[in-house]
Amino acid sequence: MEINSLAEEERWIQDAAKGNTFAFEKLIMKYETRIYNICLRLLKKPDEAYDAAQEVCIKIWRQLQGFKGESKFSTWVYRVTTNTCLDLLRQQKKVYDNINLFEEGDKLSETIDTEKTRQWKDLSSHMVDQEVTRLLWNSIQALKEEYRVVIILRDIEGYSYEEIAKCLSISNGTVKSRISRARANLKKILEQNQELYADLLCGNRR
Amino acid sequence: MKCSEYEVLISAYVDGMLSPQEKEQVVSHLENCTQCKASYEVLLHMVDGCRQINEIELPKDFHQNLMGKIQKEQTKKRCIKWLPTKKDDRWRYISAMVATFFLGIILFNEIKHINLKTDTEMTQENGVIVASLKENEEPGDSIHNIEERSTMSIRSRNVGEAPISQIQEDEVVNGDLEKTLGVLGSCKIVCKIKVQEKADFERQLEYILGKEQINYEKAENGYKVNCNTPIEKLVEWLEEYSLDIEWESGHDSEVDDAQIEIILMGVS
Numbered sequence: 504m505e506i507n508s509l510a511e512e513e514r515w516i517q518d519a520a521k522g523n524t525f526a527f528e529k530l531i532m533k534y535e536t537r538i539y540n541i542c543l544r545l546l547k548k549p550d551e552a553y554d555a556a557q558e559v560c561i562k563i564w565r566q567l568q569g570f571k572g573e574s575k576f577s578t579w580v581y582r583v584t585t586n587t588c589l590d591l592l593r594q595q596k597k598v599y600d601n602i603n604l605f606e607e608g609d610k611l612s613e614t615i616d617t618e619k620t621r622q623w624k625d626l627s628s629h630m631v632d633q634e635v636t637r638l639l640w641n642s643i644q645a646l647k648e649e650y651r652v653v654i655i656l657r658d659i660e661g662y663s664y665e666e667i668a669k670c671l672s673i674s675n676g677t678v679k680s681r682i683s684r685a686r687a688n689l690k691k692i693l694e695q696n697q698e699l700y701a702d703l704l705c706g707n708r709r
Numbered sequence: 710m711k712c713s714e715y716e717v718l719i720s721a722y723v724d725g726m727l728s729p730q731e732k733e734q735v736v737s738h739l740e741n742c743t744q745c746k747a748s749y750e751v752l753l754h755m756v757d758g759c760r761q762i763n764e765i766e767l768p769k770d771f772h773q774n775l776m777g778k779i780q781k782e783q784t785k786k787r788c789i790k791w792l793p794t795k796k797d798d799r800w801r802y803i804s805a806m807v808a809t810f811f812l813g814i815i816l817f818n819e820i821k822h823i824n825l826k827t828d829t830e831m832t833q834e835n836g837v838i839v840a841s842l843k844e845n846e847e848p849g850d851s852i853h854n855i856e857e858r859s860t861m862s863i864r865s866r867n868v869g870e871a872p873i874s875q876i877q878e879d880e881v882v883n884g885d886l887e888k889t890l891g892v893l894g895s896c897k898i899v900c901k902i903k904v905q906e907k908a909d910f911e912r913q914l915e916y917i918l919g920k921e922q923i924n925y926e927k928a929e930n931g932y933k934v935n936c937n938t939p940i941e942k943l944v945e946w947l948e949e950y951s952l953d954i955e956w957e958s959g960h961d962s963e964v965d966d967a968q969i970e971i972i973l974m975g976v977s
């Protein structure tokens with residue numbers, strides 16, 4: 504089954520590279536939602552994400568002939584997506600200076616009491632709840648960009664370390680340490696929102 | 710190892726990215742250190758929470774919008790591909806070849822000439838050629854290279870061929886597809902055709918257009934054909950059927966869809 508669908512995808516790729524728009528349509532239908540979601544997460548604004556995702560799909564169409572299958576097709580697609588978004592972010596950065604809500608870097612206090620852990624467990628059990636997801640999402644958005652990007656790619660989109668390394672042109676070792684630092688900072692931000700999620704845990708939800 | 714040094718390892722452990730030795734080290738530390746254990750659990754919950762952030766649905770018009778752009782681009786590409794057809798451009802090509810041929814002869818003579826001279830006798834104006842000759846060692850080879858290069862540079866001036874490769878190779882900056890294509894000019898093509906008998910031409914043309922499912926509209930002195938579908942067969946047929954045919958690309962950059970205007974000339 505899996506092999507069949509891969510062979511089918513292979514055929515679509517070849518045909519689309521020759522200019523067959525039907526084959527391209529089949530192919531892109533498998534990826535467009537994911538592409539849009541990655542754009543949405545990285546760029547935040549829906550209209551920007553929409554345009555970026557369109558741009559990514561057109562790039563894929565144009566560059567298909569150059570895709571020689573040295574990496575997995577999906578990996579290549581996500582790389583094009585990530586790079587397009589990162590380029591846009593870089594352009595925006597020139598316009599608006601990036602505002603960091605929280606200071607980066609300093610090591611987490613080594614004292615994490617069990618009370619916090621308990622709250623985390625509760626939080627997690629309520630994660631399906633919209634409000635809590637929103638809290639987590641907002642906290643991710645407050646991260647410094649290089650941390651925000653790796654949390655999105657790794658923890659939301661589930662990229663492998665290798666895929667992240669390729670997308671960001673950094674070494675696997677850097678990926679590992681950056682993810683760790685990003686998570687530590689995310690934890691900190693969430694801790695600063697104590698009140699909010701204490702509220703949530705007290706049943707302040709609809 | 711201090712607890713703080715375990716931070717990166719614990720994070721990688723959550724992702725299953727540790728070597729067996731590292732894993733063993735982390736597991737045994739977590740068993741003995743309540744702080745790191747607590748930290749590890751927080752991390753697990755956080756990552757789990759991230760995974761539950763739902764995928765958002767694709768906006769309704771996204772797919773259709775995209776395929777519209779793809780179709781349009783494919784049509785324009787096809788249009789541009791056969792734009793330098795026959796006649797007019799064939800002459801441009803031939804003249805380029807002739808120029809190359811003469812350039813080759815001139816260079817060949819030049820090199821032969823240089824070969825006879827000694828290094829010290831060389832004049833300033835021959836400097837460039839001498840340099841390339843020395844690098845390549847073999848005179849025959851260098852003639853070939855020069856010829857090749859000059860052919861390329863002349864060919865790249867050929868209107869039809871250069872832009873296609875540019876579209877395919879250039880990355881889209883900011884998704885500004887229209888602008889990129891706009892540089893190439895429009896895709897309005899005018900075909901002036903001379904035929905023996907108007908009625909027969911119209912009957913046959915309409916038959917072909919129908920068979921190829923090409924949209925068209927009858928105009929006063931010919932046809933307006935939309936090339937949103939493959940048109941190679943149509944072009945081939947026109948070339949074959951006509952007594953005389955002339956292709957022109959319009960310069961109307963406002964044309965949105967690729968279009969061929971077929972104009973009948975001097976009908977008997």
Ligand SMILES: [Zn+2]
Pocket residue numbers: 711712715738742743744745746
């Ligand atoms: Zn410890």
